[in-house]
Amino acid sequence: xxxxxxxxxxxxxxxxxxxxxxxxxxxxxxxxxxxxxxxxxxxxxxxxxxxxxxxxxxxxxxxxxxxxxxxxxxxxxxxxxxxxxxxxxxxxxxxxxxxxxxxxxxxxxxxxxxxxxxxxxxxxxxxxxxxxxxxxxxxxxxxxxxxxxxxxxxxxxxxxxxxxxxxxxxxxxxxxxxxxxxxxxxxxxxxxxxxxxxxxxxxxxxxxxxxxxxxxxxxxxxxxxxxxxxxxxxxxxxxxxxxxxxxxxxxxxxxxxxxxxxxxxxxxxxxxxxxxxxxx
Amino acid sequence: xxxxxxxxxxxxxxxxxxxxxxxxxxxxxxxxxxxxxxxxxxxxxxxxxxxxxxxxxxxxxxxxxxxxxxxxxxxxxxxxxxxxxxxxxxxxxxxxxxxxxxxxxxxxxxxxxxxxxxxxxxxxxxxxxxxxxxxxxxxxxxxxxxxxxxxxxxxxxxxxxxxxxxxxxxxxxxxxxxxxxxxxxxxxxxxxxxxxxxxxxxxxxxxxxxxxxxxxxxxxxxxxxxxxxxxxxxxxxxxxxxxxxxxxxxxxxxxxxxxxxxxxxxxxxxxxxxxxxxxxxxxxxxxxxxxxxxxxxxxxxxxxxxxxxxxxxxxxxxxxxxxxxxxxxxxxxxxxxxxxxxxxxxxxxxxxxxxxxxxxxxxxxxxxxxxxxxxxxxxxxxxxxxxxxxxxxxxxxxxxxxxxxxxxxxxxxxxxxxxxxxxxxx
Numbered sequence: 102x103x104x105x106x107x108x109x110x111x112x113x114x115x116x117x118x119x120x121x122x123x124x125x126x127x128x129x130x131x132x133x134x135x136x137x138x139x140x141x142x143x144x145x146x147x148x149x150x151x152x153x154x155x156x157x158x159x160x161x162x163x164x165x166x167x168x169x170x171x172x173x174x175x176x177x178x179x180x181x182x183x184x185x186x187x188x189x190x191x192x193x194x195x196x197x198x199x200x201x202x203x204x205x206x207x208x209x210x211x212x213x214x215x216x217x218x219x220x221x222x223x224x225x226x227x228x229x230x231x232x233x234x235x236x237x238x239x240x241x242x243x244x245x246x247x248x249x250x251x252x253x254x255x256x257x258x259x260x261x262x263x264x265x266x267x268x269x270x271x272x273x274x275x276x277x278x279x280x281x282x283x284x285x286x287x288x289x290x291x292x293x294x295x296x297x298x299x300x301x302x303x304x305x306x307x308x309x310x311x312x313x314x315x316x317x318x319x320x321x322x323x324x325x326x327x328x329x330x331x332x333x334x335x336x337x338x339x340x341x342x343x344x345x346x347x348x349x350x351x352x353x354x355x356x357x358x359x360x361x362x363x364x365x366x367x368x369x370x371x372x373x374x375x376x377x378x379x380x381x
Numbered sequence: 382x383x384x385x386x387x388x389x390x391x392x393x394x395x396x397x398x399x400x401x402x403x404x405x406x407x408x409x410x411x412x413x414x415x416x417x418x419x420x421x422x423x424x425x426x427x428x429x430x431x432x433x434x435x436x437x438x439x440x441x442x443x444x445x446x447x448x449x450x451x452x453x454x455x456x457x458x459x460x461x462x463x464x465x466x467x468x469x470x471x472x473x474x475x476x477x478x479x480x481x482x483x484x485x486x487x488x489x490x491x492x493x494x495x496x497x498x499x500x501x502x503x504x505x506x507x508x509x510x511x512x513x514x515x516x517x518x519x520x521x522x523x524x525x526x527x528x529x530x531x532x533x534x535x536x537x538x539x540x541x542x543x544x545x546x547x548x549x550x551x552x553x554x555x556x557x558x559x560x561x562x563x564x565x566x567x568x569x570x571x572x573x574x575x576x577x578x579x580x581x582x583x584x585x586x587x588x589x590x591x592x593x594x595x596x597x598x599x600x601x602x603x604x605x606x607x608x609x610x611x612x613x614x615x616x617x618x619x620x621x622x623x624x625x626x627x628x629x630x631x632x633x634x635x636x637x638x639x640x641x642x643x644x645x646x647x648x649x650x651x652x653x654x655x656x657x658x659x660x661x662x663x664x665x666x667x668x669x670x671x672x673x674x675x676x677x678x679x680x681x682x683x684x685x686x687x688x689x690x691x692x693x694x695x696x697x698x699x700x701x702x703x704x705x706x707x708x709x710x711x712x713x714x715x716x717x718x719x720x721x722x723x724x725x726x727x728x729x730x731x732x733x734x735x736x737x738x739x740x741x742x743x744x745x746x747x748x749x750x751x752x753x754x755x756x757x758x759x760x761x762x763x764x765x766x767x768x769x770x771x772x773x774x775x776x777x778x779x780x781x782x783x784x785x786x787x788x789x790x791x792x793x794x795x796x797x798x799x800x801x802x803x804x805x806x807x
Binding site for chain 1: 556557559560561562563564656658675678679680682684688692
């Protein structure tokens, strides 16, 4: 089999089937289906890894710096790795039904995002690498915080309504979910901040190059507002002593949804003037 | 002979009604036994009153002395000052084998909210002990409750009904407590009440690693005893509100007739402590904690006994196969017990019949020995043995028939026939 034949559809289909099998657990508990779902996820991850490696070979750039398309796929890849890690840690945990839909959204969005290599990488290779890495890990933290917050809200609702746990929906305790959520926000906001700073520095360096960047564009303003929103959430989380776990979870979900929708819309509509080639 | 039970339990009556019909203290039960004795002097009585059930067992030598369903409902109504119309439909009644089967099911915890729980056994033992102390029991209830304990032990040994989480406390801690808290070793537990339920809940919490335990009870000496058992601290009842602020887990198991904690008690405490999660288990019946407490803020998770029912039902489904096995055992034991009871009813007639025949044979032997004085002791003994064997062999077929007849109910017709045939008098 030629590795170049691995397409986005291969791992998209694997993740979709894995999600379907996860959902069947609500109808009928089956160990076979559980392992099949995990197997399909692993197969999808292998296919995605091959695809990213191939893409990297073609563009002669690491996936993080390749293009918006690669960048979104790296985010999805990291989310799947996290999901599998959590499954190894606690196999009873029902995390696939939360992570796999987001992974599918990232994969679908990547299909429509620009796959042209970013021309400004040559200005500062390591600076670009740092900027992309900080943003990817920051965004990943935000995605995970959103997932954990949704899990918190579901668990909270079950406990408040005094319902027994569904065998197909085993979640972590509220205490642990709250702690994980707190750490994810506390870690991802500084990463996003550093990502912003390195981005500004990269833009400054680009002023003297053949492809200067104007900070007075709508994308930069949108990113700044997202960052500001997350920074406010971060500040409130650190300072507030009266916030209930449920309130934190709701605010996290709202802030993260806003961030993700904006980010994906920018990528999906290819209006990212800073990273894309076509708007230079 | 007759056995009867009137009962309301978690399956047919809601907690509010059970609370109104419950006998929440030993003093109340002793008064109830006095009242029952006065109303139904020819009956034996045993009352089982727990958070999930109120059951009154009665037994009579003569079925004609059996109180009616109405009589017993009126007793509950008069004793608790609750109009009969408000509970009559929820106060079920069983007689004979159904009543025996019901007790065996209760003792085997098939009828419990948490299938296979062991607590019901000690609750039945305690209920029967109190009936004995109050002289409310009798030979029939003695046999019935002793057999119930034996059946319970057999069901536990021969089936997997007791495997896994079984008691209300363990379900509460395991299924709800562990979904709220990740660990318990850094949590503070406040126990209100120092009864058996408190002790059992503490055992599960201790297994989860709880170290900080405060016990509050109206009688400080009981709080001290429980606190000592679990290396906790005992406090006077008055300090409960102050301790609430420190607690992450609150377990209330008092026998109070009204809520001891309300939303008004919690609001000022929560203002001081902030919205940290608090896991509250109200295992008292009547309820100890007002249900409005759970609406004070998002961090309060309050569960009473009825709230645990959904989880218990889930356990039931998982153990359905074991229930079938347990029911087979109970069916067999019920038939065996009823047979013993019916057979016991034939005892006096059988005894008289044996005595009558042996008396006749003894008289005839004396006549014979007088006529044959040359017989030595060995020969006399041989004669006596032969006649004894003949009498026993002649008695065997009618007594076997009587025993078989007793399998399906008291063999009243056959007993009357025997009395008439052999001139046996009562």
